[in-house]
């Protein structure tokens with residue numbers, strides 16, 4: 358893992374923690390819990406738990422006989438989770454720890470529970486890790502036989518600004534906080550889960566963004582299967598999108614004037630490459646959820 362991934366993620370998510378819950382993540386996390394179907398009495402490990410959007414619905418499903426451990430690197434995100442915990446005294450056994458999900462074995466309290474979890478969840482975070490295959494291998498060691506791992510990666514044609522910066526970063530040798538290019542196809546997620554030793558691996562497309570009038574999981578699965586177009590852009594918009602977004606904390610590495618000039622040129626080049634034959638750049642609303650079982 359790049360030595361600064363944890364530090365970068367902490368800075369990025371600390372700055373977002375106050376408003377993080379005002380987003381589609383709330384519904385997406387619920388859908389993930391619904392797909393994971395935790396059962397009463399189970400032990401769950403929620404990796405990159407953030408503000409607890411997966412942790413709390415999972416804890417509710419488990420009841421007082423189960424337990425959830427949430428791990429995250431961002432103290433800001435964990436402070437939000439902790440606040441929620443304090444106002445829900447009946448929620449059951451929930452504990453949060455500040456730690457990297459790329460290095461579980463160095464958290465002593467967790468290491469003692471290796472091989473004991475029924476379910477590991479990691480929502481909207483696998484693509485933040487530069488070496489996801491190494492991380493997932495370690496995670497699988499924490500499942501008991503028959504235990505389930507559920508995680509997700511975004512379609513490479515989703516959130517186009519981010520994926521374009523990632524390509525720019527690769528060409529310029531500048532790090533960005535996402536590593537979605539590790540998963541150009543859904544089969545890449547399947548491979549990572551299978552290489553980590555999981556069986557019965559399934560990769561399921563799902564929509565992320567709001568569908569008017571429904572929060573029902575089945576509607577989001579149906580929409581994900583069609584990869585609906587969220588936004589349609591022209592090739593010329595690249596200039597404006599770059600100028601509007603390059604100062605964001607997420608793209609801090611392009612701050613130097615000379616680097617920024619080159620980055621803009623490459624951004625426009627990479628943006629144009631995504632255009633269809635009719636010259637439109639289409640942002641698709643699709644995420645792949647991967648599920649596998651430890652033999």
Ligand SMILES: C[S@@+](CC[C@H](N)C(=O)[O-])C[C@H]1O[C@@H](n2cnc3c(N)ncnc32)[C@H](O)[C@@H]1O
Pocket residue numbers: 362363366367370382386404405406407408409410411428429430431434456457458459479480481482485
């Ligand atoms: C998009 S949020 C997802 C949070 C939560 N799982 C959800 O679904 O709302 C990504 C989270 O990953 C965390 N994160 C990123 N890199 C991490 C690492 N190496 N170790 C632990 N947490 C990490 C961030 O702090 C952030 O809370």
